[in-house]
Amino acid sequence: MYVKTLSSRENILKKIKQALAKPVPLPFEETSESPAFFINEGELELQFAENFAALQGRFSFCSDEAELAQQLQTLFGTRQWKKLFVNEQNIRELFARQQIELPPGINLADCDASITSCECLIARTGSMLLSSAQTGRTSSVYAPVHICIAYTSQLVFDLKDGFELIKRKYPSGIPSLITFASGPSRTADIEKTLVTGVHGPKEVFCFLVEGR
């Protein structure tokens, strides 16, 4: 069974090598060695808040964890969210510190909201960089509501900085899945009408806490 695959591999590589024996020239001489493709204007907090809100993300700034706790309690109260899904130790600890109760035995499949951390926030695009090493693959996408808790120290400007951060943090191999999530799940497949909450979360919150 492997014989066929092996020879397919060799055949394809052989064909490629033969084809490439005739090179084509570089399309454009680069003018400067590394032009800035995106311009970093203004404070990262502000950029992120603006861009995330423009994607219908719900943004909230908290000056410390106590304020975060207060805001979360208010949110859970007004929305009557009781089934909160958390699978990260550091979030559990944070909730314990702030005496927010987490009901046990909550399933991702029927929770009201899932609460996660993130690797970093991308200011330019209003994105959260999430990873399988930290939050897993499914917790931030299967719940109807995703709540992300981040700290101002986690802000970076662009995707490029996100990649650098990940490679630095995981030198022996990046997590098996990383994703840039930018606002709620959406579709425009029906007459280009924007509808949020297709397969992923309908609402995405980001609580940005000063510090750390």
Next chain:
Amino acid sequence: MTNFTATGKIMSGKTASTFIAKSTIKASNLDHRRKINFNIGKYNAVVPQGKTQFNDLMAVREHAKNTKWNAVEHLDVMLETFEKNISARGAKVIWAETAEDALKEIGKICKEKNCKTIVKSKSMVTEEIHLNKFLEKQGIESIETDLGEYIQQLDNEPPYHIVTPAMHKSKEDIAKLFAEKLNVPDGLSPQQLTLIAREKLRKKYTEAEIGITGANFIIADTGSISVTENEGNGRLSSGFPKTHIVITGIEKVLPSINDLALFLPLLATFGTGQKLTVYNTIISGPRQKNEIDGPEEMYVILLDNGRTNLLANDKAREALYCIRCGACLNACPVYKNIGGHSYGTTYSGPIGSVITPQLRNLKEWKHLSYASSLCGNCTEVCPVRINLHELLLENRHESVVEGDSPVSERVAWKMWKVASLNRSMMNMANGNLKNKVVNTMFKAWTKHRADLDFSQKTFNQMWKEERGKNS
């Protein structure tokens, strides 16, 4: 040249005439044109917003083309590096020369896993190899999870557009379809329809044994694949099932993960006018030690299926730089008139007309290179600056040189090529005269194509302007 279509048979000689017949009907269908123009109008309204994110868009596009050049000129090394890196993470890489090979390999995996249900996210390559038909024959339920694809699957139709599969359907059409097929009331709103699809599909992600996705990019240096989507179905399809299969063309390679910092925004802007698509997911293997979820196994199928033909053609090679954003479809007056299904191919529009004759059989599909007014819009909008209209001309030329056409046609196309690239003849002419020349040359063709509408700018004027921007 491998001349196999996905079903393994050489197409019958009817391809060109079918194309002409279908496109004639579509072009005169006003309702169809209204829907397409509506959708493309909305696209045109948002793209300029997306473009404002780039500091110097032309520099970005040139850099992007150079990057793809580098990847494709070293394709063998890139693929081997990718294979080495992702294998080290526990994924299995399978090389498939043809659609049949790919299907056979997928069939084998399904059997091994005793698979009954597959959740599938949007992938043009799976359309190319007609995967769903194959799985159906094996008795496996393969569920399209992208909303547009889900709609098309309900209606038993192939996707109409590579980015917006159900572009040709109005919301009323879709409401009616849901009412018929899913037993829900007629006349639901897009919001309600979306919610129904969500509920129907939600359980499937956790039930399915296998998830299948395509890849927008293959990353050599980290051994990763990258999937771009707005809905979250790609993340769910690669998150829940125990086995994740990725099917991708060998040309999707980028040298480094860092290149995504440019290619992801580029794809978003030219595909849908967004700054960044909602989810850009980079996967480097199955679930790793100390990760809490994810598939136990990951397979990546690298598909050739005629791509090495394109590679071997040094003029057409740059068509492999395509990132499948769909911009050239939206910009093409012929596409707008005749619609995605008239082409009768997986890849429609200008890029489809360029690559299909090379991927398949030049003879059978050469008519596609005539399915263009050579207005140059496609070349102008392409984010990776592929010289699409030049390549269309090139295909015409090749089919003539290879002797696929009758003598009279050969002479005519030769004249056309000389004329349209030659300053002295065509450039003096304004659009009207050009129309006349072409109409006289190709009565049979233009009869079926309604009005030929050439830009009043001459080809060389546009060409020069475009070139001028480069220097």
